[in-house]
Amino acid sequence: MAPMPMQMLPAAACAIGLRGNIALAIGGVWLTNPLTWPPIIYLQYRLRAILLGRPPMEGLELSFAGAMRVLQNSFTPLLVGAAITGAAAAPLVWLIVDRLWR
Numbered sequence: 262m263a264p265m266p267m268q269m270l271p272a273a274a275c276a277i278g279l280r281g282n283i284a285l286a287i288g289g290v291w292l293t294n295p296l297t298w299p300p301i302i303y304l305q306y307r308l309r310a311i312l313l314g315r316p317p318m319e320g321l322e323l324s325f326a327g328a329m330r331v332l333q334n335s336f337t338p339l340l341v342g343a344a345i346t347g348a349a350a351a352p353l354v355w356l357i358v359d360r361l362w363r
Contacts, residue, residue, distance in 0.1 A: 268290040268293065269287045269290055272286040272287055272289065272290045273286060289354065298325075298328060299323065299327065299328040300323060301346075302327075302328035302331055302339065303328060303331070304342075304346070305339055305342030305343050305345075305346055306342055307342075308342045308346065309342035309345075312341070312342075312345070
């Protein structure tokens, strides 16, 4: 869930290092694509603001421009939201894939 370019390379490297399924690791990072990226960035930033009790940036909107503003001004705090959403999504996605695989 981390906002980074070329997500497939670290995902594949982690899958190789952890002896995981490379195809599933690469496919999993496609959750964040150009269509889903702005809402994910927005929601991660809002989650971080709520959890840390800090007010969000003024005029923040759910759009590509809003997501770019968050990345430019709040990259480190955004990673807090990304870590939380990633940690919450991982077990859920694992269960879904496990059930579908069987």
